[in-house]
Amino acid sequence: MSASRPMEPRPWKPIEAFHAQEGTDPLANAFAGRRAVHPFVGLSPVPESEWSRTWTEMTSAARSGKSVAYLHIPFCESHCLFCGFYQNTWHESAGAVYAEALVEHLKRDRDRPYQAEGPIQAVYVGGGTPTLLSTRELARVITAAREHLPLAPDCEITVEGRARDLEPDKAQALFDAGVNRLSIGVQSFDQDVRRRLGRRTERGTLLRRLEDLVAADRGAVIVDLIYGLPGQTPEVWEEDVRTAIGLGLDGLDLYALKLMPQTPLAIAARAGKLEPAAVESHGAFYARGAELMDEARWEPLSSSHWRRSTRERNLYNLEIKAGAQCLAFGAGAGGCLGGHSYRILADVAEYAEYVRPGRPLLGGLMRLSPHHGLLDGIKGGLERGRLDQWALADRLATTTGLDLEQVAGPLLDQWQGAGLLTRDGRWLELTLAGRFWQVTLTQNLLEWLDQRLRDGAAPVERPAALA
Incomplete structure (x- = not known):
């Protein structure tokens, strides 16, 4: 995690880039490949x-x-x-x-x-x-x-x-x-x-x-x-x-x-x-x-x-996964504290040399998204296989003034049509296939929301079958 080098902004992706395939076995073919939850969604480097x-x-x-x-x-x-x-x-x-x-x-x-x-x-x-x-x-x-x-x-x-x-x-x-x-x-x-x-x-x-x-x-x-x-x-x-x-x-x-x-x-x-x-x-x-x-x-x-x-x-x-503060100890360890993500320098010899005199041990420092609490709530919920949509909608409205259904509803509905989740009142629940693809779903939703928050969340047309 090098924080001294500016990060290139992510290219904007249309909503279709986050869609799952429909009309197929969702366990096998919902997405072209499994993704990892990228740690840098919404982060910015500290010089x-x-x-x-x-x-x-x-x-x-x-x-x-x-x-x-x-x-x-x-x-x-x-x-x-x-x-x-x-x-x-x-x-x-x-x-x-x-x-x-x-x-x-x-x-x-x-x-x-x-x-x-x-x-x-x-x-x-x-x-x-x-x-x-x-x-x-x-x-x-x-x-x-x-x-x-x-x-x-x-x-x-x-x-x-x-x-x-x-x-x-x-x-x-x-x-x-x-x-x-x-x-x-x-x-x-x-x-x-x-x-x-x-x-x-x-x-x-x-x-x-x-x-x-x-x-x-x-x-x-x-x-x-x-x-x-x-x-x-x-x-x-x-x-x-x-x-x-x-x-x-x-x-x-x-x-x-x-x-x-x-x-x-x-x-x-x-x-x-x-x-x-x-x-x-x-x-x-x-x-x-x-x-x-x-x-x-x-x-x-x-x-x-x-x-x-x-x-x-x-x-x-x-x-x-739910955004707890994390104190990091040891060469190469990563932590999260006070709205920042940080990493201890990774070289073992350098680490042992620096730790005794109390010299700085930082190897990297990133500032979290101003919406990291919202994003962490999504990560923590989907990790457990369910998401409290009412709590998410309330937090989104309180912190950004935006409406969950306008911002994310079309994407969540498409995933429901693909057999990856159900939306029933308060709760979004992952299906068996959704649990298999949970990490991919989490990354896609985080990326889409981060993108929508940055572009002002202009309305997106809902799929015709779900409108």
């Missing part, structure tokens, strides 16, 4: 010459509303074939130095209003692969977060990692330090699929490690599965989901494979060495996974996340 002043203003005020914290561990032992976020190769010697720098980062602003005041509902230790840190290093980071952040009494504290790193002694030490949620990237339980992905842990070892974590009964245990992987047939996918359901986990994520252009998997696919499942088949994978979760009576907390027990809350992910 680097203004970073110091702006940061001082941001950090001199207490936070308001919901707040979370993100701690970044930017190391991986190897580059997973499907991952587009690889940053730094892990060396054991790096752990102690980085953990010390991260603790210092947590400590340095502990008395400033932005950090000291207002409860934090969730802490997420992500990466990278946080469980590469030694037991002592990772426990020390967690302890520092509890000591220097004003955590709510029921704060969710998540550590993301690999099952093979979480030996019983290490897991118990993390629980003792205050961790109450483990999020484990499994992707698939199938041995052949895992081998194609370069995953080293054997299926049997993986299952035993997860069973041990569940049996410990000291925190929520969450697993991520991915559909669309090379060699993953519908039968393999169904067995993956059934295996996860049978483990007694507290939560489960079902994600589609995102084939980012520069990932090793995308390069191998272009070379014909590996063949991921056709994108058009992803909807069927999702539908079967959702059906199995429903049959097992797991509760959907979002379009991609289900829980078996009330121990699982998924707070960090839900709050961050």
Whole structure:
């Protein structure tokens, strides 16, 4: 996120550019491809010459509303074939130095209003692969977060990692330090699929490690599965989901494979060495996974996340999507504070050098849209699969003087005609197909609304069948 370089304004798009295809299977063909929710909708760069002043203003005020914290561990032992976020190769010697720098980062602003005041509902230790840190290093980071952040009494504290790193002694030490949620990237339980992905842990070892974590009964245990992987047939996918359901986990994520252009998997696919499942088949994978979760009576907390027990809350992910303030710690970590999005400088050596003397750690700074509260409400609602249209209409009218039906009604009606949602009085509800396309729908609606707000929201003709 470079904020010293002006951003080009987005080209204006006609409403048809956001339409879904009608008269077809919406799970397979509603859109040409799935989109990501772009973080820069409505954002504008803060000139680097203004970073110091702006940061001082941001950090001199207490936070308001919901707040979370993100701690970044930017190391991986190897580059997973499907991952587009690889940053730094892990060396054991790096752990102690980085953990010390991260603790210092947590400590340095502990008395400033932005950090000291207002409860934090969730802490997420992500990466990278946080469980590469030694037991002592990772426990020390967690302890520092509890000591220097004003955590709510029921704060969710998540550590993301690999099952093979979480030996019983290490897991118990993390629980003792205050961790109450483990999020484990499994992707698939199938041995052949895992081998194609370069995953080293054997299926049997993986299952035993997860069973041990569940049996410990000291925190929520969450697993991520991915559909669309090379060699993953519908039968393999169904067995993956059934295996996860049978483990007694507290939560489960079902994600589609995102084939980012520069990932090793995308390069191998272009070379014909590996063949991921056709994108058009992803909807069927999702539908079967959702059906199995429903049959097992797991509760959907979002379009991609289900829980078996009330121990699982998924707070960090839900709050961050709904616009919570986020304090960022660690090299490359991203946060949101006081109407701004910011990023900590990403170079690990530079970060460790700068953190001790208290030098500025900013690597980028963006100003949020003046309508970010409105846009965040849409993101948070659609993430859960429903949108309170009355509340949205009231907020739009109050903050902009505009009418929801005039601004967005034609687009929402078109999506309803395509089988992606229903509009019944107060509530907009996503259908099964809408839940599959939820991220694309969210991005399209945010982009369309941002565009309409910028162009003055001139009337758009409604589809004839819905007028």
